[in-house]
Amino acid sequence: MKFLADGMIGKLARWLRMLGQDVICSVKFSDSELLELAKKEERILLTKDFALYKRAITRGLDAYYVEGKSESERLAEVAKRYSLPLTIDMDKSHCPICNTKLTATPKEQLQGKLEKNTFTYYDKFWKCPNCRQIYWKGAHWKQINNTLTQARQLRLCL
Numbered sequence: 001m002k003f004l005a006d007g008m009i010g011k012l013a014r015w016l017r018m019l020g021q022d023v024i025c026s027v028k029f030s031d032s033e034l035l036e037l038a039k040k041e042e043r044i045l046l047t048k049d050f051a052l053y054k055r056a057i058t059r060g061l062d063a064y065y066v067e068g069k070s071e072s073e074r075l076a077e078v079a080k081r082y083s084l085p086l087t088i089d090m091d092k093s094h095c096p097i098c099n100t101k102l103t104a105t106p107k108e109q110l111q112g113k114l115e116k117n118t119f120t121y122y123d124k125f126w127k128c129p130n131c132r133q134i135y136w137k138g139a140h141w142k143q144i145n146n147t148l149t150q151a152r153q154l155r156l157c158l
Contacts, residue, residue, distance in 0.1 A: 001021060001022070001044065001082060001084075002021075002022045002023075002024075002041060002042065002043045002044065003016060003021055003022065003023040003024070003043055003044050003045075003046055004023070004024050004025070004034060004037055004038045004041070004043040004044065004045050004046065005023055005024070005025040005045075005046045005047070006025075006029070006034060006045075006046070006047040006048065006049055006052065007025065007026060007027030007028075007029070008047070008048040008049065009025070009046060009047070009048055009066055009074065010025050010027070011071055011074075012046065012066065012071065012074045012075065012078065013025035013046075014096035014097075015071060015074075015075055015096075015147075016075075016078065016084075017093065017094035017095065017096050017099055018088050018093050018094070018096055018144075019084060019085070019086070019087070019088060019093070020088075020089060020092035020093055020094065021084065021094065022094060022099065023046075023094070023099060024037070024041075024043065024099065025099075031049070031052050031055065034047075034052065035052075035055060035056055035059060035061065038056065038061050038062075038063070039059070039061055043062075044062045044063065044064060044082070045061055045062070045063040045064070046063075046064050046066055046078065047063065047064075047065060047066065048065070048066050048067075050065055053065040064077075064078065064081055064082075066078065070150075071147055071151075072147050072148075072150035072151040072154055073151075073154055075147070075148070075151035076150075076151040076152075076153075076154035076155040076158060077158065079151065079155055080155045080158050086148050086151050086152045086155065087148065088144070088148070090102065090104070090124075090126050090135070090137075091104065093126070093135075095128035095130065095131060095133060097128070097131050097133055098128060098130050098131045098133075100128050100129060100130035100131070101129075102126040102127065102128055102135060103126060103127055103128075103129055104124070104125070104126055105125045105126060105127040105134070106125075107119070107122075107123055107124075107125055110125055110127075110134060113134060114134065118136065118138065122136045122137070122138065124136060124137065
């Protein structure tokens with residue numbers, strides 16, 4: 001599935017990328033550019049702008065009006081609507097920053113590119129071949145899992 005998110009839901013776009021979805025998002029696109037890109041690339045438009053949502057639907061585009069207030073609510077909504085699993089498989093994840101598919105990277109190749117403690121205490125790493133960002137399941141992973149757990153629970157209530 002391919003998504004296009006308006007600039008108001010950039011955090012949701014990053015979450016969806018981590019979940020393995022292809023999501024374009026930029027605050028630089030005008031509404032007209034968003035509609036044009038959604039049509040051209042056959043992307044599902046995700047927006048918090050009701051007027052933009054109505055324009056997309058009127059043009060026959062696949063669009064979803066995101067109403068949730070929190071990230072877990074937004075994730076639950078979109079996951080339910082598009083039958084997306086709320087689990088992260090790093091081998092399918094896209095870079096939250098630039099949307100490029102991540103690649104597993106041997107720890108040895110990252111010597112000198114990570115903080116000493118990170119290099120010492122973690123063994124699995126992924127790197128974005130485009131922006132060169134490095135990812136691992138660090139201390140922040142607990143909060144990531146908490147958000148996904150909340151989203152899974154909320155999805156059941158929708």
